Amino acid sequence: MSATYRAVNWNAHKKKYDLIALACVALFVAVYVGVGSLVFRGNGAISAPVLAIRALGVCAVVMLHVVLMIGPMARLTHLAAPLLYNRRHLGVMTFVVALAHAALATLYYGSFGGANPLTVVLTMSGSGASPGAFPFVVPGAVALMVLFLMAATSHDFWLANLGAWWWKWIHMGVYGAYVCIVGHLALGVMQSEKSVVYLVMILVGAGLLSGLHIAAGVRAWKRDARTDDAVQGWIDAGALDAIPMGCAISVRARGHAPVAVYRHEGGVSAIHGVCAHQGGPLAEGRVVGGCVTCPWHGYQYKPEDGCAPAPYDDKLATHEVKVVDGRVMVRIEGDSR
């Protein structure tokens, strides 16, 4: 994309998305603190700061699960696509909520005894744990650093200058962060609250996440395996009728990148199947306002020539197409990897 950077590329959809997300966070924390102070009263009362620390921590964990679920869900069903367009903002919000949790916890638990508060929290063991037990805040802090790095590099400026390859690997660090959070909970709160609630919630969360990711991964694997053997020349992409209006199918010749074959008002077009932004699968997108729109973050290309609409200057390769006896034929030659 070539256009002067802006702080946030908001549009009506993203604004609505962000407002809803913010409202959910506020509601979650308020309800958690409210219910907590009603349930734990008298002798077992929990002070307001501790309730707030816990509410923010649990909220961040829930948000992390949602962020991690959106990707595979969008690959399994088009219905989840609107959630994907703005996942970045949700990720940054997750970091902010986790940071609030960590800052409050550091101020509250770390300000005894005059030592550096950060040292105090990073070396303490969970309440109910004996002094030598594992310092459960350490994995929490590692996770927070990963979330920070991701939030800090989420702008397109970083994507362009780190390069998609590095950027993706940095952002895959979120899986490490997730595992660290499990450690933060298992060695922290699960030590003082020996109830099965935490155990069951962590396991259900992990089961959901891995189930969704594995299902989406296996499906993509199967689709990618359907490559055509023709090395070059014209390839049969399938029946024209099989492509719904405004949608695409993916064809792949051995040794070539996938090609997205779109059916639109102006006819049929074949365009390089990998988005210039972060390599999103263009064949899984659809035509919006006359442009092929990437399902991941909404980059657009004109189907006729693969050019992004002004002011952007990305261009994807296009391929010749013809319809013969109701079959769509695509010409794939040269090295288009």
Place this chain on the structure above:
Amino acid sequence: MAGMDWFLAILGGYLAIGAVFAVAFVTRGAERIDANARGAGWGFRLMAVPGSAALWPWLAMKWARPRRVVTLTPRDTLAHRRVHLLAWCVIPLLVVAIVAWGWLGGVDPTGVGAVSP
């Protein structure tokens, strides 16, 4: 305690240098390595501060030797997708192991103490 203090001091020093660097980078350096940052507003520049403070050694190198960004035909993401799939086969095992460790008492790996239930 001492080890942690040292670690935090080094991290703090790194980020302090990064903060000073970030001010210079977002006002002058960013547009040297990326033409799209030329004339960008304050919102964008402020937003680039945390990342610049964290990644300053690498950015300093780029700033010293700016290279034209070459745009290539985007590469296929197949390899990445396979890594995702593999990762999610391993993660549940890790989660179960960590949760079991916590459930069974969160024994300190250094062997100093165990958690009382």
